[in-house]
Amino acid sequence: MLGFRICDAAANHRTSVFLAPARRTPGSPREVSEVALYQHDVLIIGAGLAGMRAAIAAQAEGADVAIISKVHPVRSHSNAAQGGINAALGEDDSWEEHAFDTIKGSDYLGDQDAIEVLCAEAGAELISLERMGVIFHRGDDGRLGSRAFGGSSKARTYFVGDITGQAMLHVLYEQLIKHGLRVYEEWFVTDLIIDDGVCKGAVAMDIRSGELSAIAARAVIMATGGTGRVYEPSTNALICTGDGISLAYRAGAPIIDMEMVQFHPTTLKTTGALLSEAARSEGAYLLNSEGERFMSKYAPNMMELASRDVVSRAEQTEINEGRGIDGCVLLDVRHLGYDRIRERLWQIRELGIDFAGVDMVKDPVPVRPGCHYIMGGIKTDKEGRTSIEGLYAAGEAACVSVHGANRLGANSLLDTVIFGRHAGVDAAARARSMDGPLPGERYAEDTRKRLQSWLDRPLNADRVGKIRLDLGNMMFEKVQVFRTEDRLKEAVEGVRELKKRYETVGVENKGKVFNTDLLFAIELGFLLDCAEMTAVGAVERKESRGAHFRVDYPARDDANWLKHIACNYTPEGPKLTDIPVTITRWQPQERKY
Amino acid sequence: MEVKLKVLRYDPETGKEPEYKRYTVDLPESSTILDSLIEVREFHDGTLSLRCSCRSAICGSCAMRINGRARLACKTQISLVAGEADEITVEPAGNMPTIKDLVVDMAPFWNKIRAVKPWLQPAGPPPEREYLASKESMIELVEVMNCIMCGACVSDCTVLEVDKTFLGPAALAKAWRFAHDPRDDSTAARLRELSEASGIWDCTRCNFCVEVCPKDVKPMEQIMRLRSEATGIGITNNAGSRHTFAFTNTVKQGGRLNEFQMLPRTHGLLNIPANLAELPGGIRMIRAGKMPSPFTHKIPGVAHVRRIFKQFEHQKG
Numbered sequence: 019m020l021g022f023r024i025c026d027a028a029a030n031h032r033t034s035v036f037l038a039p040a041r042r043t044p045g046s047p048r049e050v051s052e053v054a055l056y057q058h059d060v061l062i063i064g065a066g067l068a069g070m071r072a073a074i075a076a077q078a079e080g081a082d083v084a085i086i087s088k089v090h091p092v093r094s095h096s097n098a099a100q101g102g103i104n105a106a107l108g109e110d111d112s113w114e115e116h117a118f119d120t121i122k123g124s125d126y127l128g129d130q131d132a133i134e135v136l137c138a139e140a141g142a143e144l145i146s147l148e149r150m151g152v153i154f155h156r157g158d159d160g161r162l163g164s165r166a167f168g169g170s171s172k173a174r175t176y177f178v179g180d181i182t183g184q185a186m187l188h189v190l191y192e193q194l195i196k197h198g199l200r201v202y203e204e205w206f207v208t209d210l211i212i213d214d215g216v217c218k219g220a221v222a223m224d225i226r227s228g229e230l231s232a233i234a235a236r237a238v239i240m241a242t243g244g245t246g247r248v249y250e251p252s253t254n255a256l257i258c259t260g261d262g263i264s265l266a267y268r269a270g271a272p273i274i275d276m277e278m279v280q281f282h283p284t285t286l287k288t289t290g291a292l293l294s295e296a297a298r299s300e301g302a303y304l305l306n307s308e309g310e311r312f313m314s315k316y317a318p319n320m321m322e323l324a325s326r327d328v329v330s331r332a333e334q335t336e337i338n339e340g341r342g343i344d345g346c347v348l349l350d351v352r353h354l355g356y357d358r359i360r361e362r363l364w365q366i367r368e369l370g371i372d373f374a375g376v377d378m379v380k381d382p383v384p385v386r387p388g389c390h391y392i393m394g395g396i397k398t399d400k401e402g403r404t405s406i407e408g409l410y411a412a413g414e415a416a417c418v419s420v421h422g423a424n425r426l427g428a429n430s431l432l433d434t435v436i437f438g439r440h441a442g443v444d445a446a447a448r449a450r451s452m453d454g455p456l457p458g459e460r461y462a463e464d465t466r467k468r469l470q471s472w473l474d475r476p477l478n479a480d481r482v483g484k485i486r487l488d489l490g491n492m493m494f495e496k497v498q499v500f501r502t503e504d505r506l507k508e509a510v511e512g513v514r515e516l517k518k519r520y521e522t523v524g525v526e527n528k529g530k531v532f533n534t535d536l537l538f539a540i541e542l543g544f545l546l547d548c549a550e551m552t553a554v555g556a557v558e559r560k561e562s563r564g565a566h567f568r569v570d571y572p573a574r575d576d577a578n579w580l581k582h583i584a585c586n587y588t589p590e591g592p593k594l595t596d597i598p599v600t601i602t603r604w605q606p607q608e609r610k611y
Numbered sequence: 612m613e614v615k616l617k618v619l620r621y622d623p624e625t626g627k628e629p630e631y632k633r634y635t636v637d638l639p640e641s642s643t644i645l646d647s648l649i650e651v652r653e654f655h656d657g658t659l660s661l662r663c664s665c666r667s668a669i670c671g672s673c674a675m676r677i678n679g680r681a682r683l684a685c686k687t688q689i690s691l692v693a694g695e696a697d698e699i700t701v702e703p704a705g706n707m708p709t710i711k712d713l714v715v716d717m718a719p720f721w722n723k724i725r726a727v728k729p730w731l732q733p734a735g736p737p738p739e740r741e742y743l744a745s746k747e748s749m750i751e752l753v754e755v756m757n758c759i760m761c762g763a764c765v766s767d768c769t770v771l772e773v774d775k776t777f778l779g780p781a782a783l784a785k786a787w788r789f790a791h792d793p794r795d796d797s798t799a800a801r802l803r804e805l806s807e808a809s810g811i812w813d814c815t816r817c818n819f820c821v822e823v824c825p826k827d828v829k830p831m832e833q834i835m836r837l838r839s840e841a842t843g844i845g846i847t848n849n850a851g852s853r854h855t856f857a858f859t860n861t862v863k864q865g866g867r868l869n870e871f872q873m874l875p876r877t878h879g880l881l882n883i884p885a886n887l888a889e890l891p892g893g894i895r896m897i898r899a900g901k902m903p904s905p906f907t908h909k910i911p912g913v914a915h916v917r918r919i920f921k922q923f924e925h926q927k928g
Contacts, residue, residue, distance in 0.1 A: 092671065149737045150730075151792070160746070178756070192731075196730040256663060361750060368668070482657075530624060
């Protein structure tokens, strides 16, 4: 018997105003029913900032909302955002300046109509987060205090120490509790339900029981985050496996800008753990082996606070030209003093101690560029709508595109809450206008058969963990900060080889309860799709723009490449098409920091 | 580096009791316990289940008992614990039922978080812009907001071992974060609820939660702050605060604890039913010769003790 053993506030669950209450035909869940066991107006996949913001917005519009997440909401990867959230709230600032910085940061690949929404609505959204309870840092006057982030002309990054993402995530979770929102907690989505070209829900496994169910919905919002585990190492959590991007891709939604992978300039060599841009924002230096602040050669005006792509390339150049230290450069915060570090950089000091054995109060810490964020994702419009009717996307899984070829620090948290809210509002409106039958349990039956045949597959010498590691190492080696055609083509071939191995690999754990072995195996399939799109897109784009730097095409080429590359699913691999970039009032210029 | 692990395994589908299974893995010196468990799961035994995600001590997924003590697996360097025994013992977190292997059922944990009404409750309509608040007050809250809800404190809480209804260190630390938020207008109501049974007065101050917390949240200290804030605004009509006052008052009067008076004063002298209910225990104590004398003599240095009280009260202002 399935039930909401660990669901949030299930007792407070409101009955839908749009739908009849969920019905169940008699018999065990194993019998294929005509009606899905679970039904909602709006089903949100993923409980990070985008998903929870969407849920709160959709519920406020009167929809019956449920969130489904493979981890408890406060375990989501939004936690890991450290530095802050951007909004042009200062008296000397304007949203237009924020928009321009974002567009310049994106190397003009961002869609300007979406960037206008992002920046114009930022202030009000930030204030509403503060009113919900986020403990934003204050100035001496008791008002919100800000710091300057990379690529920004003004100090417009609002923050909570160096745990801004965690502080926001926990507050949105508090709001879920307050509003009695339903969460399918530790349920893993295996498939989207696409009926006659329309998305009508998802098939998911209750990880605790191993049972599969169809969850029917009038609208589905994909808020599953990024796909950073394509690389090894990566700043990303182990759960960032591109589930939503891959599911939408396989359902036929175009995925854009996947070649645009952000390498963060300050990650630890050992684990890939992130040391926030907040360090440089507070005044940290980057030094090479000669003790030189090398950024003066690459970005004389902005120095360490140039855009991330620029700083990462500078670091990699220093390392490649022999001025690195064991494959790293040094991040030095000692001159900031204990008190400032204590107040604003405490978590990264602890990370340095725990994972690099360095106390940043006393010594500089070795860092290098590491995989951090995927600018690309499921193509959406400003309301979060994908090209599949009924399917929405928001947050890192989506590509509106506001980040273009390079995201500015502290714009990702903003992206999640602004477009999460837009998607929630629009999905609720769609649900209100819909009626007609919802899909039944037979979809879960299809998945059940597929997974069972996988469990029945005999083990061979290969392992899921081995394929995953080979993928991560290969991507880190071949689809790097500096890219060349030869290596990118090797990466495409490499991914396809791994896909072949994936088709024959077995799953060791045959049990039902908390079978993480099976889940990793499914996740690896998502990762392989995402890696293939990244590699294929990177081969295709024959220019250098933002995070995508081609040694063989070192210049930006607006005449030929001021456009998004879209990946469209075919069984043989992604079919590429072009989508124009929306330019409203900022014409492309040369980009210097 | 060769690492020897002894992992407590449990699979509800087999019907067998939990049992230890040993693994030996080879890892770089700088590796963590989580690295070793992932190595086991990916390359040695895929049937091992555990929760893990961020690897950076921020998501709170991987709290478990390592060498008998609750820790985050991702934050625990193998080199730090390897010296404690020949092999490293890994068990699921305590005080919560095991679902499988190292995965525990955290539903009771989340229910208690919900029970403290963990959301901001400001008064009246919101201001035009942000709420004004002092820089210091926000920084103070951040130190507790640091809590990642990993459950390490709950795992090793000695009160929860005997009383499952205790709200526990994590939920009470969360409660302090709201009671102390200058923007929140429900402080008194919160403190009143928290002063009831299973709340702030049930902590025995064993300090284990402070010791095991991987984020230095110091839950017990937040519970103590809640106690003094509650009594400070006159919420004293409860057993916990009466007990504390009886304790300090008898020491102040006689220089030593008057054990005989503790129970009636804790229940309240006029609380006849509660005091009568203690009678059978009292009779057993008299029979066993364990009943403390109702008459305690003042200790010789009582004037000195009173001076200490006076000095302390003066310092507190």
